[in-house]
Amino acid sequence: MEHIRSVTRPPHTEGDTGEIATSLNDTQFYHHQKRIALRNCGFINPESIDEYIGVDGYTALSRILTEQTPPQEIIDAIKASGLRGRGGAGFATGMKWQFTADAVSDDGVKYVCCNADEGDPGAFMDRSVLEGDPFSVLEAMTIAAYAVDSHQGYIYIRAEYPIAVKRLQIAITQAKEYGLLGQNILNSGFDFELELRLGAGAFVCGEETALLVSIEGKRGEPRPRPPFPAVKGLFARPTLLNNVETYANITWILNNGADEFAAIGTEKSKGTKVFALGGKIVNTGLVEIPMGTTLRTIIEDIGGGIPNGKKFKAAQTGGPSGGCIPADLIDTPIDYDSLTAIGSMMGSGGLIVMDEDNCMVDIAKFFLEFIIDESCGKCAPCRIGTKRLHELLCKITDGNGTMEDLDTIVELCYHLKSSSLCALGQSAPNPVLSTLTRFRSEYEAHVLEKRCPAGVCKNLLHYEILADKCKGCTLCARNCPADAISGTVKGLHTIDQEKCIKCGVCMDHCKFDAVVRH
């Protein structure tokens, strides 16, 4: 009985009542969720094909191959389900399959690829699916290959996910042993080979044309579309490219029926979406919600609100291509079109919550730094425009900005949007535009009052010692790394603003709350 230990810590307590949850489904965290893409994650051993088969795995593929279902019937079912690409842009998956199926290849070669290059900072849905349920992606890709008449597939996965890579390798090996992948699958005469290709740390490779160029072993630079990959993709052949989460929905749709899937969600956004909930929120982690759930439900009910009694300020969706949703839009339903309408986007599913201590100008600057790092440099608007945009934001956070700069920023943003080659550059201004639109007063405080309301932008900070609270303990002066504080024992201390480097050490050390920051 050695393995039985008493539980010393309850697994989950509800934030508002402090009650101990008796079953997972009773918790507020799971109560509002519906798990389709994540259905098997945590329930089955991801390294065992038998366990996957035990939860209806491979029933869709075996039914299709034994009944020799006409490919068009499968494509029609995906179309009827209303499934849209979960990678961010939200293109209708069934249409993509149709285009690839209809495309003519001179030598008959077509490819089916999976985009597992989850590069958005703050997003880890695909990692979870690949680590928790790799066979569902394999099965869906095999069905897709059958539907569009392809016999070779690639999964392009980022090298930063070693466990996901390992589990995919195990899954491919087991599927081959069971005759569910490779030559003559289930004795049906249908062949499908699948290979892994590892990314090497380039965000732009999540863009579909760049990803395909990268599989070809070249620098991952995007190319203009059209031709779209469905017509001319990998090695100039018709190529079907879907995201991990999109594939994870496929077998559920085929097993439960397109109607059941289409019954979930809103008019134009069907099914569920997985979000990676992170940042200043009590319950962090992956949440899968029906489309149309409001941001309030996600943050207050599922996420348990903001920790430390702080106020909710904004939620960032869509990563470096998305925008910030302010507190007054917290009742926005989460679906593709509502998010686009308020200047953000669904993106791959990162959802970062920010409280009043986060400066929106600083956040915009943070995303631009990311884009500057990750811009491939092929087109000038993105390569140079993002850099100029970043310089303007730095000018503002340094306290040298003018109101004209704000107008220049907006103008530059629209130029970038209209003239960049790929989605990376076209969407790069989104974090800037959305914060500037929704939090203009914060920008104006930086420009006009030379003040950072959230207290983040170092050059605008100002530390002061309150005369009525200072006891003259000398602790601040002794710890100041810049020797900027003077004062005698039991006498009032003062900060020399010329010398102060605004590190905040004095504030951390003061036991009497005598140091304040403006």
Added chain:
Amino acid sequence: MPNCKTVVPYTGTKEQEEALQEIIAAHKGQSGATMPVLQAAQELFGYLPEEVQIMVAEGLDIPLSEVYGVASFYAQFTLNPKGKYQISLCLGTACYVKGAADVLTAIEKKLGISTGSITPDGTFSLDACRCIGACGLAPVMMINEDVYGCLTPDQIGAILDKYN
């Protein structure tokens, strides 16, 4: 990103070079072989010095400019050697909003080096990376294969001391 030609002399051994030739032979003629070969080469040598790039180019029969183009494009490939312990601190969004920048400053201060460089004795190298997909544990850092989550600047000293 400072990823220019290294000043460290090449120290590849005969065994490493032979292993590389085997990898090249196994991939030769395959379409899109450059990246898998460079990934294997970096695992073998720890980085991609000019000598290794030349071997890959000659072995796969592609221009050296193409190999260099790929090696310098992707963040994962490094033309400089890394430290015995490679620290990568995540500066993804979730980590950033939870104070990763302060943690990074604490590491820089403790090691006396700036991000993207290596300590003079070769023990630690420090890089900032973009999201390792552990956003629920933000801020996060990795030292080789070890993951540290929910970091605060004052934990850094004790963590780094474990590796000395």
